[in-house]
Structures are given as C-alpha cells and as structure tokens.
C-alpha cells in the first residue's frame with residue numbers, strides 16, 4: 001500500500017475548523033432543498049419527527065464509527081478498511097463509497113448549478129432581461145446546465161487544491177456562519193408575511209397517521225444523505241482529525257448543526273410556500289403539493305417575483321446564493337473522498353489528484369447536464385440505496401471485524417474517561433444491533 005505520511009496529507013488546524021468543515025459537508029442541498037420539500041410532500045411534522053429519530057438513533061452512531069475509523073487509520077475509505085484489518089472484502093466497501101461519492105457529485109453539481117443560475121435569474125428578471133432570465137430557469141437546457149456545473153466544479157477543485165487547512169477549512173469557516181446568518185434573516189422576513197402561520201402549523205403539528213414504511217425509508221435515506229454518511233466522507237474528514245479531539249462530542253456538534261440547519265430551512269421554506277399560496281401562486285398540483293424540483297425552482301422564484309421590487313430581488317438573490325454556498329461546502333467533501341483515495345493509494349500530489357478526479361467527474365456531470373432524467377436514477381442507486389448499504393457494512397465492519405472495543409480505544413484519545421461513561425456501553429449496542437437491523441429492515445422493506 002502506498003504510504004503518504006500524515007504531514008503530507010494535511011490536517012485540520014483547529015477543532016472549530018473541523019466541525020465547520022464537517023458541518024459544511026453535512027449541510028447542503030439535502031438540508032435546504034431536499035429536507036423541506038420532503039417534509040412538505042411526505043407528511044409534514046410526522047416526517048420531521050421520524051427524520052429526527054433516524055438522525056439521532058441511526059445517523060449519529062454511524063458518524064461516530066466513521067470518524068473513529070478515519071482517525072485511527074489516517075487514510076481514505078479504501079485505505080482505512082485495508083489498514084484496520086486483513087479482510088479482503090471491506091476495502092471494496094470503501095471503494096463503493098468512493099464510487100457513490102463520484103456519482104453523487106456528478107449530479108449534485110448540476111443541481112447546485114441550477115441554484116447558482118437562479119441567483120442571476122433573479123437579477124435578470126429585475127432588470128427586465130426576460131430572455132436571459134428564461135434561459136436560466138430552463139433546467140432542461142443542456143448547454144446552460146453544463147456551463148454552470150463546470151463553473152461549480154472548477155470552484156470546488158480550486159478549494160480542494162488549497163489542501164485541508166488552507167483550502168477546505170478556511171473556505172468553510174467563512175461560508176458556514178454566513179449561511180446561518182442569511183437563513184435566520186430570511187426566516188424573520190417570511191414569518192411576518194400573511195399566510196406564513198398556516199405553513200408553521202403544517203410543519204410543526206404532527207399527524208401520526210401519515211407514518212408508514214415509505215415515509216420511514218425516505219426519512220432514513222434523507223438522514224444518511226444529509227449527514228454525509230455511508231460513503232466514507234467522514235472517514236476521510238476523520239483522517240485529518242487531531243488525536244486531541246473528542247470524537248463523540250465532535251460528531252454530536254456536527255449532527256446538531258446539520259439537524260439545526262435542516263430544521264431552520266424547513267421553517268423558512270414551508271411557511272414561504274404558504275405565503276406564496278396566499279399571494280395567489282399555485283402550490284398544489286391536483287391535491288398533491290408541488291414536488292421537490294418545482295417547489296424550490298418554480299414556486300419560490302414565483303414568490304420572489306410576486307414580492308417584486310428591491311425586496312423581491314434581494315430575497316431571491318440571497319436565497320439562491322445561500323443554496324449555492326451550502327452546496328459548495330458539500331461538493332468539497334464529495335470530491336475530497338475520491339481525491340484522498342488517489343493521493344493515498346497512488347501517491348499522486350494533491351493538485352494533480354484534484355484536477356484529474358475533478359475533471360473526470362465533470363465529464364459525467366456534463367452527460368447529466370444534457371440528460372437530467374439521469375438524476376433520479378443516480379439518486380436512487382447511489383444515494384437512497386448506496387449510502388444505507390455503505391452505512392450497514394460500516395457497522396458490520398466495526399462490530400465484527402475491527403471491533404467496537406478498538407473503536408472505543410481510539411476514542412479514548414481526546415476523551416480519556418470514555419470507558420466510565422454510559423456512551424461506551426450504549427454506542428456498541430447501536431453498532432451491533434440497532435443500526436444494522438434498522439438499516440437492513442428499511443432496505444428490505446423498500447426492495448420488496
């Protein structure tokens with residue numbers, strides 16, 4: 001196996017830097033686009049509750065496991081499984097993670113490109129440049145999609161070539177607080193508008209009869225995607241983590257940041273939909289709420305246009321920039337997984353690895369740009385199915401191959417008294433039993 005030393009690989013400069021970078025990975029289109037639209041279309045507050053349960057009971061323990069694997073091995077997902085056992089199967093799990101990362105990134109950049117394009121659409125609309133605005137709203141325009149997705153990919157590659165602390169950490173340290181500030185200001189505005197309270201009720205008052213197997217599967221997939229689990233992103237980020245840091249605590253911060261921002265995004269978007277309804281914009285198709293793409297890429301722009309004037313312009317531009325920033329901190333981590341794999345396993349320098357992997361993924365993104373119908377298929381295979389499978393096999397690895405006790409020994413660095421805590425008794429039960437069974441049950445029921 002190629003040996004890249006830790007100093008060459010880079011490391012996080014500070015605990016806050018790591019938490020913001022990992023939270024930046026977690027917080028993305030999944031929180032601001034995916035979560036609110038799933039809440040709106042799949043069960044309102046009932047969905048929110050199931051999602052929170054999946055996040056804390058299944059996602060959080062798996063996140064701790066991924067970070068421990070990453071830090072102990074100091075390697076990318078493939079190298080990590082190789083380093084921690086001689087079992088020949090598990091490096092393939094890491095490789096599956098790398099493949100999922102590449103494929104998710106290939107369509108993620110296209111959607112991120114839509115969001116980025118809409119920020120300009122709002123400006124062109126305001127200026128009365130209707131043709132240019134229409135071009136940017138056309139999510140089926142292959143050339144337009146390909147150009148903006150390429151710009152997004154170049155931005156991501158540029159940050160990754162800067163390395164861990166000077167590139168990823170510095171960029172996310174700046175972007176994450178900005179993102180939270182923007183969401184809070186927008187919520188303040190939307191909640192004071194007529195119609196918002198109907199949305200708040202829909203979001204926060206649960207109707208438990210809506211809970212069924214489909215809803216649970218969807219919420220679990222959403223939790224995995226949103227927390228960036230199941231494809232080794234947090235193994236990779238964990239590999240740059242200092243031995244002084246407390247892994248369960250860091251994972252708790254990242255989980256809370258992710259859930260917190262998803263919750264805030266829901267509090268922004270669901271009421272905004274009802275404000276739009278109040279303003280006469282169609283938010284239902286038949287008796288169903290508009291689906292995800294329509295919701296964020298049609299209803300919200302329509303709302304911004306209805307508000308009109310400088311306020312409509314500012315809200316529109318700021319919202320879509322927010323979505324783009326959140327997406328960028330996630331594409332960074334999606335690209336870092338295959339890049340770290342190439343750096344470690346083939347002893348390639350960071351810059352060369354970032355450009356070659358980035359351009360390779362961009363080639364797939366360009367195909368997706370011209371055939372956006374591929375997004376749904378890729379999403380089903382690599383996200384809805386791929387990530388839970390990755391999470392399941394990670395639990396099996398930690399439980400039966402590496403052993404939870406070795407993971408706890410790793411966690412003693414940065415958390416000296418861990419063996420005296422309830423966490424050290426309960427976490428293994430989740431890794432042995434609760435998480436694998438819950439994930440397996442979900443995969444099987446969905447498959448059937």
Ligand code: PFF
Pocket residue numbers: 025026027028029030031101104225226227228229231232233234330331333334
């Ligand atoms: N967590 C990101 C989101 O919610 O948009 C998506 C993501 C990033 C998934 C990184 C997986 C990953 F490794």
